[in-house]
Amino acid sequence: MSEFTKTPGWLDWYTGPSKPRFQVPAGAVDAHCHVFGPGAEFPYAPERKYTPCDASKAQLYALRDHLGFARNVVVQATCHGADNRAMVDALVHSGGKARGVATVKRSVTDEELQAMHDAGVRGVRFNFVKRLVDFTPKDELMEIAARIHKLGWHVVIYFEAVDLPELWDFFTALPTTVVVDHMGRPDVNKPVDGPEFELFLKFMRQHPNVWSKVSCPERLSVTGPKALNGEQNAYTDVIPFARRVVQEFPDRVLWGTDWPHPNLKDHMPDDGLLVDFIPHIATTPELQKKLLVDNPMRLYWPEEVTVED
Numbered sequence: 001m002s003e004f005t006k007t008p009g010w011l012d013w014y015t016g017p018s019k020p021r022f023q024v025p026a027g028a029v030d031a032h033c034h035v036f037g038p039g040a041e042f043p044y045a046p047e048r049k050y051t052p053c054d055a056s057k058a059q060l061y062a063l064r065d066h067l068g069f070a071r072n073v074v075v076q077a078t079c080h081g082a083d084n085r086a087m088v089d090a091l092v093h094s095g096g097k098a099r100g101v102a103t104v105k106r107s108v109t110d111e112e113l114q115a116m117h118d119a120g121v122r123g124v125r126f127n128f129v130k131r132l133v134d135f136t137p138k139d140e141l142m143e144i145a146a147r148i149h150k151l152g153w154h155v156v157i158y159f160e161a162v163d164l165p166e167l168w169d170f171f172t173a174l175p176t177t178v179v180v181d182h183m184g185r186p187d188v189n190k191p192v193d194g195p196e197f198e199l200f201l202k203f204m205r206q207h208p209n210v211w212s213k214v215s216c217p218e219r220l221s222v223t224g225p226k227a228l229n230g231e232q233n234a235y236t237d238v239i240p241f242a243r244r245v246v247q248e249f250p251d252r253v254l255w256g257t258d259w260p261h262p263n264l265k266d267h268m269p270d271d272g273l274l275v276d277f278i279p280h281i282a283t284t285p286e287l288q289k290k291l292l293v294d295n296p297m298r299l300y301w302p303e304e305v306t307v308e309d
């Protein structure tokens, strides 16, 4: 029994997801998902801002198989702080089918970084969403970025669209590949060709080292409809934003389920229907293969990618 009590109102992940109608290409990667604990084995961090339900590696990998994916990228969830044991445990029990993104402090040693690398970690996450984490000084983050750069890792950044102007100089000074979580959380009430999203597109246009996850429509959508009850046209208000990014930057986009969907307040999506969202944003087989196979393989399993000449 876990000693942890979930945050009031916590929504658990959806049990019994539907089988997607959209068949993902062979070798597809779910490039953004998490494990939570289980808390009895991997305690949640004292500094966490929420206490989730448990979501184990076995449950994650069962979902992977059910949805037709081949691999996962497990991103350290903020409820585990900089204690990466649950995520690393998931990687080492994946049979080489999972890579990870860690959260580290400046005090992390080179030996610890190397051990994480050996387990399959290939990036660190810098989080600027105030409801999720306390502020880490930018000079500390820059120091971490310089160290992980030497390992060939990248930086994953999570922030809200309104904060991009303030964070611009820091982000554009990062020496690594930079992967933006959930398209920088655009306000989809605003126009797709308005100044806020234009700034994000400019960020990607001017900086070829910046990639984006076109994930989390269930989090960004205001008007839905929700991915529930067989809905094949879910989250239509998010489609123009994600489609725009996929079309303009087809070689720098990633997709992930975001399972087990931390902190959703309104509904918990059927993950099978979330997969059916993909062809609405990557509209051709070529774009789908880049999004789901070629791009994540290049970033996370480059040693398996054969370069065609």
Ligand SMILES: O=C(O)c1cc(C(=O)O)oc(=O)c1
Pocket (backbone or CB within 6 Å): 076, 077, 078, 079, 132, 181, 219, 258, 262, 263
């Ligand atoms: O928006 C969120 O609440 C959220 C939280 C986390 C996390 O707690 O790590 O990760 C995500 O990708 C999204």
